[in-house]
């Protein structure tokens with residue numbers, strides 16, 4: 676057995692080629708969903724295997740590299756960016772036929788957001804994507820998956836992959852020209868229409884505001900991980916990124 680979360684919490688383990696991770700109320704239908712996208716030919720996600728004796732979910736382990744912050748050179752490369760945009764598009768397209776199967780009473784970790792077009796991954800970032808060299812080959816960590824619009828997932832992806840961070844954010848890289856070009860390239864490769872790009876940078880701001888509000892409400896409700904995040908000032912970094920985007924919103928949006 677090997678812990679996969681760098682010993683951070685020793686909650687995620689690799690045992691016999693499979694990953695055991697804590698489950699939630701949403702996990703059983705996330706497994707149904709993961710089976711569905713496989714059935715329509717999407718193989719860039721773990722295969723759901725079931726649950727262990729302690730109630731953890733079991734999913735297949737996908738070989739490759741997953742970069743955390745500070746990001747690896749491979750994770751910040753143009754090839755990775757391009758394949759990450761292709762992967763998100765293929766994933767979203769594979770989820771469309773699952774929407775009619777929704778009963779409407781499913782419990783998701785994150786709320787359903789209208790208009791529902793796809794099942795958003797909810798946290799599409801380099802730390803949740805498996806790389807083979809500088810090619811994004813699979814998406815992991817589906818806890819935050821929920822029905823919503825494509826643009827809601829794309830907005831967060833742009834924040835993480837461009838990345839649309841303030842120059843003071845140590846996890847960021849690239850100057851404003853590079854960020855803008857990476858943003859446009861991601862949208863081009865995804866195949867986002869001109870209409871789909873309208874207001875997209877404002878949506879990134881809205882998505883980050885939502886994230887800060889979510890962190891604060893979870894911390895207030897007793898979630899210790901988010902309490903620690905807030906004590907460490909993580910929310911301040913998001914607020915600084917929001918300020919940066921609001922100042923630079925027009926120029927980045929205009930270049931899209």
Ligand SMILES: Nc1ncnc2c1ncn2[C@@H]1O[C@H](COP(=O)(O)OP(=O)(O)O)[C@@H](O)[C@H]1O
Nearest residue numbers: 679680687694721734735736737741802815816
């Ligand atoms: N199915 C998987 N295949 C390969 N590696 C995985 C898989 N699931 C998790 N990991 C590894 O474990 C780490 C943490 O897992 P993740 O599911 O992202 O949980 P969390 O983000 O909550 O810590 C990932 O960064 C990755 O290295």
Ligand SMILES: [Mg+2]
Nearest residue numbers: 802803815816
């Ligand atoms: Mg993760």
